[in-house]
Amino acid sequence: MRFGFHTGYWSAGPPAGAAGAVRAADELGLDSVWTAESYGSDAFTPLAWWGSQTNRVRLGTGIAQLAARTPTATAMAALTLDHLSGGRFILGLGASGPQVVEGWYGQPYPRPLERTREYVDIVRQVLAREAPVTFSGRHFTLPHDGGTRLGKALRSTVHPVRSDLPIHLAAQGPKNTALAAEIADGWLPAFVSPALDAEYRENLETGFARRDAAxxxxxxFEVSAAVPAVIGDDLETAADQVRPHLALYIGGMGSxxxxxxxEAIARAGYRDVCDEVTAKYLAGDKAGAAAAIPTDLVTDVALVGTPSDITTQLARWEASCVTTLILQTDPRMLPSLVQALH
Structure with missing residues (x-):
């Protein structure tokens, strides 16, 4: 089992202690550091800025949103960061949701799996640098079919450090999980429960069966799961710090x-809980929504409690398809958490 650190989303500004935690992740021997984006800070800039102070830890976008950039612009950023980091970059991509894609980026959301497939194809063409990039699909056409009619197929001026730079896909539903196994080098799930490991493996097998031999x-193939993690004096005290996070994602993210x-949490057997949390959250009762999160749900998708509790919980993850636990934790807590995990 490998471990990573997730810097999380920015709120009003950079998360306190994140830069130091990224350096600590490098010094402590963690496998990877990940950044996020939604509709505030972007994923690439903090990774480059904080990552410049590291030497060995891998640097991943978790996730860069497809709608935020054209496929070639994303490939350019990936090429650049892979050079600057000496070949340590992981391109984590995700479709996001209709609220952000249509509300923030002003783009249509339907057919996200088809759009993802086309997007990754173009990125891989840029990274391979075998020929000028061309594509004709439902969502992307290169060169553009219209305008001045002067567009021409181009090849990146930059030679890649790695033409096989790893691309990981964020996915939570069965179909897009299978897509990750089919076309990507890794899967980035959130709100994973080891109790559903057989289902996850089945979805991945569906994709592997369609995977190109090339x-x-x-x-x-990597499975890098983002997992909330909190060390506390006891399990319930630590779980209380995760409940608001879960309530936000259940009741406040999306429509x-x-x-x-x-839906990912509901599939783990908590549909009634999700309905209650959503109703309270949408009614403005955020405290009530958090209080409605049972401890069993917290321990299903997070690592919480004393060091002994966390060691016990870790065994379930080690037996699952997850290859890397990306720790979502207070940056100041990272060293003690890593010590408990080892």
Whole structure:
């Protein structure tokens, strides 16, 4: 089992202690550091800024949103960061949801799996640098079919450090999990429960069965799960720090009808809980929504409690398909958490 550190989303500004935690992740021997974006800070800039102070830890976007950049712009950023980091970059991509894609980026959301497939194809063409990039799909056309009619197929001026730079896909539903196994080098799930490991493996197998032989071997495929982690004096005290986080993602992320985070947790056997949390959250009762999160749900998707509690909980993850636990924790807590995990 490998471990990573997730810097999380920014709120009004950079998260306190994040820069120091990224340096600590490098010094403590963690596998990777990840950044996020939604509709505030972007994923690439903090990774480059904080990552410049590291030497060995891998640097991943977790996740860069497809709608935020054209496929070629994303490939350019990936090429650049891989050079600057000496080949340590991981391109984590995700479709996000309709509220952000249509509300923030002003783009249509339907057919996200098809759009993801086309997007990754173009990024891989840029990274391979075997020929000028061309593409004709439902969502992307290169060169552009219209305008001045002067567009021409181009090849990146930059030679890649790695033409096989790893691309990981964020996914929570069965179909997009299978897509990750089919076309990507890794899966970035959130709100994973080891109790559903058999289901996750089945979804991945569906994708592996369609995987191109030219892709990286399935034995090298990574599953890097973002997991809230809190050390406390006792399990309940630590769980209380995770409950508001879960309530936000269940009740406040997405709309009442479309929330992929809520669906992932509901599939783990908590549909009634999700309905109650959503109703309270949308009614403005955020404290009540957090209080409605049972401890069993917290321990299903998070690492919480005393060092002994966390060691016991870790065994379930080690037996799962997860290869890396990306710790979502207070940056100041990272060293003690890593000590407990080892």
């Amino acid at each position: 892709r990286s071997p399935r034995g090298e 009442e009808s479309t929330n992929f985070h809520r």
